[in-house]
Amino acid sequence: MNRLALVFLLQEEYDEAEQLQRQTMELRQKILGVEHPDTLTSMNRLALVFLLQEEYDEAEQLQRQTMELRQRILGVEHPDTLA
Template sequence: METRKKVLGPEHPDMLTTMANLALTYRNKGRWDEAEELVVQVMETCKRVLGPEHPDTLISMNNLSFTWKSYGKGGQGSQVNR
């Protein structure tokens, strides 16, 4: 992932997809903290680069919400709009 980030840059849409996929892998493996950290990073970058209403931003918000739900942090949803 680090090589891809160097080549594409940390805000490139393909890089954000790679990060989101890695976060999903972490979540599926029960590595909740790593998944949450990565999903938050993706969401914040999407909001900044693409805007808050872009479909990819909304998907990243959903991914964070689903991560929290899977982790048992269902009440955290209000933090999505940080």
């Protein structure tokens, strides 16, 4: 699902990308937990979809949440935190 969402994103089919990325994120939160690195990646990608849809408030809110979790879980010097 995550890769299919990326395909939709690259094709600029943002609604489809958002739907799949949201489903991926919710499943990962349920199965892996909110603090799992794969869940954080899904959150980051959903924030990117919001950004490309020009939904700036949603993008900023989710990106800040992801950044705070990555700093706490992975550390401030981890490559994913710095990206």
